[in-house]
Amino acid sequence: xxxxxxxxxxxxxxxxxxxxxxxxxxxxxxxxxxxxxxxxxxxxxxxxxxxxxxxxxxxxxxxxxxxxxxxxxxxxxxxxxxxxxxxxxxxxxxxxxxxxxxxxxxxxxxxxxxxxxxxxxxxxxxxxxxxxxxxxxxxxxxxxxxxxxxxxxxxxxxxxxxxxxxxxxxxxxxxxxxxxxxxxxxxxxxxxxxxxxxxxxxxxxxxxxxxxxxxxxxxxxxxxxxxxxxxxxxxxxxxxxxxxxxxxxxxxxxxxxxxxxxxxxxxxxxxxxxxxxxxxxxxxxxxxxxxxxxxxxxxxxxxxxxxxxxxxxxxxxxxxxxxxxxxxxxxxxxxxxxxxxxxxxxxxxxxxxxxxxxxxxxxxxxxxxxxxxxxxxxxxxxxxxxxxxxxxxxxxxxxxxxxxxxxxxxxxxxxxxxxxxxxxxxxxxxxxxxxxxxxxxxxxxxxxxxxxxxxxxxxxxxxxxxxxxxxxxxxxxxxxxx
Amino acid sequence: xxxxxxxxxxxxxxxxxxxxxxxxxxxxxxxxxxxxxxxxxxxxxxxxxxxxxxxxxxxxxxxxxxxxxxxxxxxxxxxxxxxxxxxxxxxxxxxxxxxxxxxxxxxxxxxxxxxxxxxxxxxxxxxxxxxxxxxxxxxxxxxxxxxxxxxxxxxxxxxxxxxxxxxxxxxxxxxxxxxxxxxxxxxxxxxxxxxxxxxxxxxxxxxxxxxxxxxxxxxxxxxxxxxxxxxxxxxxxxxxxxxxxxxxxxxxxxxxxxxxxxxxxxxxxxxxxxxxxxxxxxxxxxxxxxxxxxxxxxxxxxxxxxxxxxxxxxxxxxxxxxxxxxxxxxxxxxxxxxxxxxx
Numbered sequence: 095x096x097x098x099x100x101x102x103x104x105x106x107x108x109x110x111x112x113x114x115x116x117x118x119x120x121x122x123x124x125x126x127x128x129x130x131x132x133x134x135x136x137x138x139x140x141x142x143x144x145x146x147x148x149x150x151x152x153x154x155x156x157x158x159x160x161x162x163x164x165x166x167x168x169x170x171x172x173x174x175x176x177x178x179x180x181x182x183x184x185x186x187x188x189x190x191x192x193x194x195x196x197x198x199x200x201x202x203x204x205x206x207x208x209x210x211x212x213x214x215x216x217x218x219x220x221x222x223x224x225x226x227x228x229x230x231x232x233x234x235x236x237x238x239x240x241x242x243x244x245x246x247x248x249x250x251x252x253x254x255x256x257x258x259x260x261x262x263x264x265x266x267x268x269x270x271x272x273x274x275x276x277x278x279x280x281x282x283x284x285x286x287x288x289x290x291x292x293x294x295x296x297x298x299x300x301x302x303x304x305x306x307x308x309x310x311x312x313x314x315x316x317x318x319x320x321x322x323x324x325x326x327x328x329x330x331x332x333x334x335x336x337x338x339x340x341x342x343x344x345x346x347x348x349x350x351x352x353x354x355x356x357x358x359x360x361x362x363x364x365x366x367x368x369x370x371x372x373x374x375x376x377x378x379x380x381x382x383x384x385x386x387x388x389x390x391x392x393x394x395x396x397x398x399x400x401x402x403x404x405x406x407x408x409x410x411x412x413x414x415x416x417x418x419x420x421x422x423x424x425x426x427x428x429x430x431x432x433x434x435x436x437x438x439x440x441x442x443x444x445x446x447x448x449x450x451x452x453x454x455x456x457x458x459x460x461x462x463x464x465x466x467x468x469x470x471x472x473x474x475x476x477x478x479x480x481x482x483x484x485x486x487x488x489x490x491x492x493x494x495x496x497x498x499x500x501x502x503x504x505x506x507x508x509x510x511x512x513x514x515x516x517x518x519x520x521x522x523x524x525x526x527x528x529x530x531x532x533x534x535x536x537x538x539x540x541x542x543x544x545x546x547x548x549x550x551x552x553x554x555x556x557x558x559x560x561x562x563x564x565x566x567x568x569x570x571x572x573x574x575x576x
Numbered sequence: 577x578x579x580x581x582x583x584x585x586x587x588x589x590x591x592x593x594x595x596x597x598x599x600x601x602x603x604x605x606x607x608x609x610x611x612x613x614x615x616x617x618x619x620x621x622x623x624x625x626x627x628x629x630x631x632x633x634x635x636x637x638x639x640x641x642x643x644x645x646x647x648x649x650x651x652x653x654x655x656x657x658x659x660x661x662x663x664x665x666x667x668x669x670x671x672x673x674x675x676x677x678x679x680x681x682x683x684x685x686x687x688x689x690x691x692x693x694x695x696x697x698x699x700x701x702x703x704x705x706x707x708x709x710x711x712x713x714x715x716x717x718x719x720x721x722x723x724x725x726x727x728x729x730x731x732x733x734x735x736x737x738x739x740x741x742x743x744x745x746x747x748x749x750x751x752x753x754x755x756x757x758x759x760x761x762x763x764x765x766x767x768x769x770x771x772x773x774x775x776x777x778x779x780x781x782x783x784x785x786x787x788x789x790x791x792x793x794x795x796x797x798x799x800x801x802x803x804x805x806x807x808x809x810x811x812x813x814x815x816x817x818x819x820x821x822x823x824x825x826x827x828x829x830x831x832x833x834x835x836x837x838x839x840x841x842x843x844x845x846x847x848x849x850x851x852x853x854x855x856x857x858x859x860x861x862x863x864x865x866x867x868x869x870x871x872x873x874x875x876x877x878x879x880x881x882x883x884x885x886x887x888x889x890x891x892x893x894x895x896x897x898x899x900x901x902x903x904x905x906x907x908x909x910x911x912x913x914x915x916x917x918x919x
Binding site for chain 2: 408412415416424508512513536544551
């Protein structure tokens, strides 16, 4: 049967049409992902570099599922550009300076942000003594949240909030402050005046600073007040260049994209996108190789007769009796190698046997056909008869078997990934599910982080399964004959 | 009878091959475990023995080393790998106790590190879970398949077909996660996986079992109904069905009296085989997700703890179970199907 006719036959059924359309979309998608994005860089970042996702909101739902959205504000100011209010007082030879800067902004989101990133860096010149810093935020309802309270500044450059790195100071998340840091303790102390401890723990500090009692968002004008107190021997001519404070805050949205983010901040849709090409690689490698091996083996077992055939089928029986997933697990754990190529090869070693029985029975029928006998009479060699006369007859059915076993291969890979036995450098959907499960996404209610990868797996497998089921009656001579 | 004998001979052959694969894969790790066992035993003995109490530490260690070497020779650990492989195979084949690295029993003789006991105490839970689910599945799938087979291409047929596509295409453990999220946390109806269950109290176990049984049933109904429908349709193409229809019998009677009778043996075999398959292999992650105290969870725990001896025993036992059940099913099939019995 020519290929175009097969395609037309498949297209005639409703499920065949559906699966062909889905497969074309997924195929184009996979090619687009590999060619259109920096794929290797993205997957390396996705899997191995959690710092790349620092400025992404953590574990937030997709945007269409959120009715009240937070506002993303991005403020940053340097006190040297603001007009200070200066009070001085003389103590003998020393003068006390009390310098105050105020910066105001508006927050008008309908919901609090999922987290707040901040930087707070103080510069001062050497001759400022006993430098003490006060940083607080006056909220629309008049309540005051302290970030720094009487914080001593000794060094000329002090990073109070922020993570010093090679690229300069990077953001620090308020919800993930180290518990022993001064800022954390000051923040908790001032926040616990306005809300209960358990509400605070549930919200996280990065959210709580925008919330009033009971966790409702406070909208309106916020004022950040920076207050520095220091002593100088004698008197300063002017303040400029003596001290400056850099304060920056960035709120993270409470929703992200189409499918939300996981608890590291990685967008779920990115994971699904990166997993798609690998799904094709894994399923095609495993099913193609096992169909080819199983096909040749089955044809051979049908062609030879007597004890040879018996021995060949006994071997198939043994391989078919092996419990697939347990053997896979034992093999990978024992070999202590999680390379994806090794995993796929072990799968091939176990999956070539199931199609053999059907292929053999087909070969048994075909070898009795007159044209095969004629070829043999003309002196064609056994390999030639197998590959040129019998194999082409079996081939269409082999393709159907291959397509039908794609779900087995891809679900087995996902199961291995779920057990943690997967290649650390390969982004797969199973790995996303493993991560979601290990981060307690089910208990925490982060449904987007496990629902979408699983749906992707299901849709992918269903497309091939429907294609296989539409293909089977067309290519199978047994059924077609009836 | 000849083929029955052939099948019976098949069991030990397959078993020996499975054992060979398992042992040759894990041999190196088993060696290490045995060496460690010997070392610990010898050190303990030497240090506790009052006869050596006056000797200096180096002397003690020297004696220990000598004893260790003797024991290694006595146990045969110095032999080449192929002999050791047979040794380990024999050890597994005769159920000699193998000790787990980390895991211990909790119900039978709590605290015992015997890997066989660890596996044995889990088997009933897995069997109970999947047998219950299968009974529900059959109760739903058989009527559904009959309805679907009555009108191929009809609405019921389409539903069964779509249902089977989805239950084959989704990882069952993922569906279990979704069900847990939906029915334990979003709408708290069932006991969640973190519920502290008293595994010796049947009532408590039944409460815990409700959601796993529901989940497995939902998924397996699709697959089972689709398979039964296929068998029924195959039988309905036979000549005697055409004859029965030609006699003017109503379709209902043709299905229930003629078709079912012939289709019963393959249906029973396929259904039972799929139960065994899910007990032995398919349930690994589903049970782990539900935190159900069965063999599947044990697989998960053993993988997480890197407990190779337990995995070895577990795979061995499940292969054994699978082979024996398949053999019993073959006999059952012969008994049920007169065509094969006579042949």
